Amino acid sequence: MTISIVTSNCQILADVYQIQVNGLPGLGGYTLIINLHCTVRSLETQTFLRHLVIRVDWGGEEQRRIGFAIPEQAQPIQISSSGQQTLEFRLALTPQQLEAIEARRNGGDFRLRIWLTGEVTQGGNIATITESGEHHIRQQDWIEALERMEYRRSLLYEVPLPDQESGAEPAADIIGKAQYHLLRGHYDECVAECRKLFETYPLSKEDEAQLGRAREKFSGGRDGKESMDIPERLILLRDAIKHATHPAHHNHGRDSYSRDQARAILAAAVAMMTCSGFAGPGHIG
Known part of the structure; x- marks a missing residue:
């Protein structure tokens, strides 16, 4: 110039x-x-x-x-x-x-x-x-x-991010890598890191049992869906977000995530993993 x-x-x-x-x-x-x-x-x-x-x-x-x-x-x-x-x-x-x-x-x-x-x-x-x-x-x-x-310390909608000092070192490392890929336009890699987040913090046996019951109610028609309580709806939402990360591991080049999609999955994954509605290792914080 x-x-x-x-x-x-x-x-x-x-x-x-x-x-x-x-x-x-x-x-x-x-x-x-x-x-x-x-x-x-x-x-x-x-x-x-x-x-x-x-x-x-x-x-x-x-x-x-x-x-x-x-x-x-x-x-x-x-x-x-x-x-x-x-x-x-x-x-x-x-x-x-x-x-x-x-x-x-x-x-x-x-x-x-x-x-x-x-x-x-x-x-x-x-x-x-x-x-x-x-x-x-x-x-x-x-x-x-x-x-x-300090743009990387929060995502859109002000989702708080864990860091090493909070005792959630694995989560902070994975989220940092996801943001690294997001900023560089590597959207499939960003979503792949989100899946690692769910794998690193799996549901407890208690929550797994609750997820099974939630799936049954959700597939049981209108009455079953309406009978679901808030924890059941949240745990089903967590499962859906985890499922949304699968193509990053198994797409075999068929399709790729856009920036908006990767950002939405990252924000949703972090928000869900820091949600206090789950017991045991499925919760960060």
């Missing part, structure tokens, strides 16, 4: 040679950090940037606005006489926005379009900045930013 900062007499002050993305966790949201690394030309006059704002859009043919960000530094910002200078911007993202980005990214690389606006002042001369360019975001760079945002 090429973004240049130009004076009122069309002299190039600086060129943006690299853009880096990073992340920070927020309270009820996320913070995307965008660093513009600039090469500054030799300057003879004190130069300042003011009223700087960047607009961040989804890149490519279908541009969609993501948001606006102002510099982390106080303005006006003095430009160094020569060498390198970094402008850091912070963009607040809601969980819905980040999820929309992830849905469009679909496990791969993507592009952001950056619009830089503001003013350059040199003495009494003022020039307006209106520059834009697209930047390619590599999958690995974005995943690292997501991790710093």
